Amino acid sequence: MTSSEIDESAIAELNRLRDSIDNIDAAVVHMLAERFKCTQQVGHLKAAHQLPPADPDREARQIIRLRELAESAKLDPAFAEKLLNFVIAEVIRHHETIART
Template identity: 45%
Template sequence: MINAGEEVVSDVELTSLRQTIDELDEQLVILLARRFQVTEQVGRLKARQRWQAVDPEREARQRHRYLTLAGQHGLDQSLTLRIFRSIIDEVVRNHRAFIGE
């Protein structure tokens, strides 16, 4: 049985943990926005240079890097790949729009 004091502590702890999650989510969004700003610059450069929107060799290197980072930080590698695949797909769509593919 949980007494009232323990329940209050649990509620405070839960609120604190959720606040931390909210702060981390905000940081993720800020970093993602920043990443897309940089990839927009890459897309414009590719368009000016008439380079392809997709660089399979870079994607393969990045995939390996993501797997390594996920392993180092105890993050599910499959989840990591799905997240980055989604991000990369959006980047490629944007690059293709710049290039006119």
């Protein structure tokens, strides 16, 4: 194999992997959009029944659950927790906005 063949092969593999990453990123965005559609409905339900925007007990259970899922998927549980905390903060912000309207 010549140097240029190796380079072409590596570039082809790099492009294939990047295409997979792009597809996964698109799926993640669509899944987050679906999740936020559900949490918006939760926010409206909470507001209609004067429930608080945050539910610390549920959030704690979700963090434990997601950490366990991350471990079984060979993903850093601390990373999964940070991601979930970011999502939860955004959900609570949405719920607070809904409650004010």
